[in-house]
Amino acid sequence: MPAHSLDEALLHRALELARQGIGLASPNPCVGAVIADAHGDVVGTGTYTYAGVKHAEVLALEAAGNKARGATLYINLEPHAHHGRTPPCTDALIAAEMHRVVASMPDPNPKVSGTGFEKLRAAGVHVEVGRLEEPARRLNEAFARYIRHGTPLVTLKSAMTLDGKIAPPPADRAHDTSAGGFSGNWITGELARAHVQELRHQNDALLAGVGTILSDNPLLTDRSGRARRRPMLRVILDSHLRLPIESRLVQSAAAERSNDVLVFCVSAEAHKQQQLEQAGIRVENISAVDPDGRPDLRAILRRLGELEITSVMIEGGSNINWTALASNLVDKIFLYYAPKILGGTDSIPFAAGAGFKHMNQAAQVKQVHLHRFGEDFAVEGYLRDPYGE
Numbered sequence: 001m002p003a004h005s006l007d008e009a010l011l012h013r014a015l016e017l018a019r020q021g022i023g024l025a026s027p028n029p030c031v032g033a034v035i036a037d038a039h040g041d042v043v044g045t046g047t048y049t050y051a052g053v054k055h056a057e058v059l060a061l062e063a064a065g066n067k068a069r070g071a072t073l074y075i076n077l078e079p080h081a082h083h084g085r086t087p088p089c090t091d092a093l094i095a096a097e098m099h100r101v102v103a104s105m106p107d108p109n110p111k112v113s114g115t116g117f118e119k120l121r122a123a124g125v126h127v128e129v130g131r132l133e134e135p136a137r138r139l140n141e142a143f144a145r146y147i148r149h150g151t152p153l154v155t156l157k158s159a160m161t162l163d164g165k166i167a168p169p170p171a172d173r174a175h176d177t178s179a180g181g182f183s184g185n186w187i188t189g190e191l192a193r194a195h196v197q198e199l200r201h202q203n204d205a206l207l208a209g210v211g212t213i214l215s216d217n218p219l220l221t222d223r224s225g226r227a228r229r230r231p232m233l234r235v236i237l238d239s240h241l242r243l244p245i246e247s248r249l250v251q252s253a254a255a256e257r258s259n260d261v262l263v264f265c266v267s268a269e270a271h272k273q274q275q276l277e278q279a280g281i282r283v284e285n286i287s288a289v290d291p292d293g294r295p296d297l298r299a300i301l302r303r304l305g306e307l308e309i310t311s312v313m314i315e316g317g318s319n320i321n322w323t324a325l326a327s328n329l330v331d332k333i334f335l336y337y338a339p340k341i342l343g344g345t346d347s348i349p350f351a352a353g354a355g356f357k358h359m360n361q362a363a364q365v366k367q368v369h370l371h372r373f374g375e376d377f378a379v380e381g382y383l384r385d386p387y388g389e
């Protein structure tokens with residue numbers, strides 16, 4: 001195999017290892033490392049997990065032992081040169097007398113970006129940066145947003161008909177709250193819904209308005225079946241604590257004592273707050289409100305950042321969707337479409353509110369990717385650059 005193809009294949013392997021850290025590395029980045037000797041044979045690998053503490057390259061070095069001398073490290077992110085929870089990885093690589101480091105991208109943390117590469121180069125290690133940069137940047141886009149701004153990456157997800165309706169008119173719905181509201185009445189099919197579980201697994205938190213709980217009675221849990229270090233935080237915006245005690249959301253938190261439901265309100269009736277808290281729900285009064293007197297989304301994102309939430313997926317209804325779009329806080333969208341048409345002025349549109357008044361004010365989606373799920377499809381794209389300002 002030509003040298004550049006071998007480099008790419010081993011870097012792909014490092015990225016695959018890094019992906020195994022999804023759900024396990026946050027609030028730190030997903031990192032995978034492969035060490036290969038002069039013949040291109042793999043002599044050590046590593047995946048970073050937060051609970052495992054040791055960095056991917058250190059795990060790979062430990063597996064390689066003496067074979068690391070003169071070898072090449074393949075890694076999706078710049079090795080760090082500073083003291084954090086662990087000593088600098090660059091020191092370990094230099095001490096092991098590595099010959100070369102092939103990395104996909106610099107550390108997105110502006111405070112340390114480039115320092116690892118500098119240190120390695122100063123010690124005579126050959127450093128190459130930039131191969132497979134695009135998938136590497138995507139993998140750690142939540143970390144990038146979080147480490148640069150202290151707030152989570154925001155994904156707006158919704159499932160709708162071809163004509164942009166997220167639900168039929170409220171009164172016309174076959175509603176069975178005991179079975180989870182919408183079961184049997186899903187817009188999209190099984191394949192698309194299974195993919196939503198994958199997205200939930202990638203996110204530290206899910207966010208919805210109380211309207212969604214009242215109408216659909218959803219659980220809002222990560223049912224991907226994959227391991228995660230922390231339970232996915234279920235965040236509900238609920239100005240006056242209308243959240244029903246008997247909802248599946250509250251009952252599931254109460255039964256599991258999972259401490260994974262956080263409700264933001266602006267005024268709370270003391271007895272209701274006490275009831276919710278006794279059921280294991282965290283309630284926070286938020287002083288920052290929007291012009292309609294509801295919890296302010298920007299302030300909530302700052303609070304989630306304080307809680308080390310690096311990514312949040314909004315899975316609410318029309319009102320939350322519009323709030324998120326209008327406040328310009330959405331990084332990316334994942335919109336699922338089923339080949340159905342509901343029509344009707346009373347069906348629920350994707351986004352309520354005033355809407356953007358002119359076409360040149362419309363939210364512009366960039367870097368659009370299409371995904372097929374049987375008869376359904378999804379549009380993935382960016383409203384702003386997670387690596388930008």
Ligand SMILES: NC(=O)c1ccc[n+]([C@@H]2O[C@H](COP(=O)([O-])OP(=O)(O)OC[C@H]3O[C@@H](n4cnc5c(N)ncnc54)[C@H](OP(=O)(O)O)[C@@H]3O)[C@@H](O)[C@H]2O)c1
Nearest residue numbers: 159166167209210211212237239294316317318319320323
């Ligand atoms: N197809 C889908 O993907 C999907 C997903 C979810 C929901 N839905 C559908 O959406 C419909 C429910 O829509 P919805 O608009 O009532 O649900 P929602 O957007 O999830 O919740 C709206 C409620 O959240 C509260 N809220 C608190 N802070 C807010 C803020 N900053 N901005 C906006 N709202 C805030 C408001 O109630 P307070 O004023 O009392 O706080 C508001 O009425 C249902 O028909 C449901 O089936 C569809």
